[in-house]
Structures are given as structure tokens and as C-alpha cells.
Amino acid sequence: MKLVHISDIHISPEHILELDPVENFRKCLAHVEKHQSDADRIVITGDLTHHGLAESYERLKDILAGSSLTGDRAPRLLIGNHDSRDNFSAAYPGANRDENGFIQWTEDTPAGVFVYMDTVQAGEHAGSYCPARQKWLEAALEDARARGKPVFLFMHHNPTAVHVANADLIGIAEEAELKALFARYRDTVRHMFFGHCHYTLSGSVAGIPFSAPRSTNHTCWPDFSGIAERMGYGDLQPNYNVCFLGDDDVVVHSIDFLDEDKVRWQETNDEGWFTELPNAS
Numbered sequence: 001m002k003l004v005h006i007s008d009i010h011i012s013p014e015h016i017l018e019l020d021p022v023e024n025f026r027k028c029l030a031h032v033e034k035h036q037s038d039a040d041r042i043v044i045t046g047d048l049t050h051h052g053l054a055e056s057y058e059r060l061k062d063i064l065a066g067s068s069l070t071g072d073r074a075p076r077l078l079i080g081n082h083d084s085r086d087n088f089s090a091a092y093p094g095a096n097r098d099e100n101g102f103i104q105w106t107e108d109t110p111a112g113v114f115v116y117m118d119t120v121q122a123g124e125h126a127g128s129y130c131p132a133r134q135k136w137l138e139a140a141l142e143d144a145r146a147r148g149k150p151v152f153l154f155m156h157h158n159p160t161a162v163h164v165a166n167a168d169l170i171g172i173a174e175e176a177e178l179k180a181l182f183a184r185y186r187d188t189v190r191h192m193f194f195g196h197c198h199y200t201l202s203g204s205v206a207g208i209p210f211s212a213p214r215s216t217n218h219t220c221w222p223d224f225s226g227i228a229e230r231m232g233y234g235d236l237q238p239n240y241n242v243c244f245l246g247d248d249d250v251v252v253h254s255i256d257f258l259d260e261d262k263v264r265w266q267e268t269n270d271e272g273w274f275t276e277l278p279n280a281s
Contacts, residue, residue, distance in 0.1 A: 007195025008215035012050035046080025046156030057091035112150035127157030
């Protein structure tokens, strides 16, 4: 199964750090349509907007409505800390909610059960996964385990510290409780996907692998200085991830979609190698 994972698109009527989030998301979407038309699912893990404005959700709806991504390929939309749960729900009245009103749901796919989590704490940049949500997640994982189905988790916030002080201030508050829950289901959860940090990440939590792409607009620089009161950014390439979910493997590629014009193609022989030309004298 082929999955496209996009995150942190930050749709806004204004530029962010001198970058145009609408234009960059349009370019990202166009690249996905052109090169990943065979994707089985496309998921955007939150920070759909920058200020949670109603007009920004309408702008996002217009952009998606004008794309060829429909049906199973229509992007699954999660919310992040920059989003407004109320304004998102008003724009998408058919959005899936759990019994407590959180925007989270499960979906059976050819690869297994996709579990879409709501890690937003209204009014806070840090994430939360409260006892009510943990109970919902445990029930979803238990159901998948009983059916012998592997699970893939999607969320906005990083579920573990990433050793970048600025990011670790705004991770999930219930990190320890969530890790304990993950540990009990490491035989069922195959992979976790999240965003929030704006740089490429990979690793594992409680023995479960994870991956995260950069933002499609303002990419950040991982800073290991321990200084929490600063964020590194600049002329850095945005990206999205292309993930292949197999029966016994998960492969994740990072696609720097603005770099396509830099790519050159070289013919190879039937062994996959190319003959190097001699240096000009």
C-alpha cells in the first residue's frame, strides 16, 4: 500500500516567515497529483491552518476541491495546535468525531487499521492525550488486535521528546502514559506518523517505529543547543513523505518537491549501473 504523508501546511491569508503557505501547498499538491497518482491514501497530520480562521478552512476546501484527489485518495485531515476544532468542524460538518467530540476515528485499509488521533488541547501549542482519549485509543487497538489487524497511528504532536528544546516544550503532556499504552500494543502497532516539529524525523517510541516530514511551508532546523527560546528556520526545502506499507516492512521516502527541477536523469545498463564518462583533459 502506498501512503502520502503531508503535514503542517499552515494555510493563511498572510505570508509566514516571508513564505507563502498557500502557494507552497498548491505546489506540494500538484507534485503529489503528478507523481503519486497511484497513492492509496493521503493523510495531512494537522496544522491545516496557521490561525484556525474560518476563511483559511474555506481556502483549503477550495484548493482540495480543485484537485484530482477524490474518493479514497481524498486527503484525511487531522487537526493540530494551530487549528480551531470548532472552525474546522464548521467547515467540515461531516468530520468524524468520537463520543467526546474529539476529531478522531479509525479506518480499515488494505494495509491494516489506520487510527487517526486528535492530540489538540484547545488554546495550547503543547499537545494532550487525556484519559478519555487514551480510553478511546485503547479500545481501537484492542479491537484491531482481536481482529488480527496491524495498526498505523497518525497524530499531529510528537509523542516523545525529540531532544530539541524548543520542540520538547510543546510535545504531548501525557507522554509517559501514552508510551505505557503503546508498549502494551507494540505487537499490534506497526508505525506512527506525526508532524508538528517541521523537520524530518525517524526513530521509535516504546519499540514502535515513527516518521515525520517537514512542513510544506516553513521548514525548521533541529537545534541541539538546549536553548528553548529560539527556533531555527531559513531557506530550507519543504517536503512530504511517500510511504510503502508492506506485509513485513515499512519504507519511507522524503520528497523535496521544490527540488524537482534540479534532478538530472542518466541511463543505466541492465544491472542498474551507469558508465562514468572520462574526465575531460
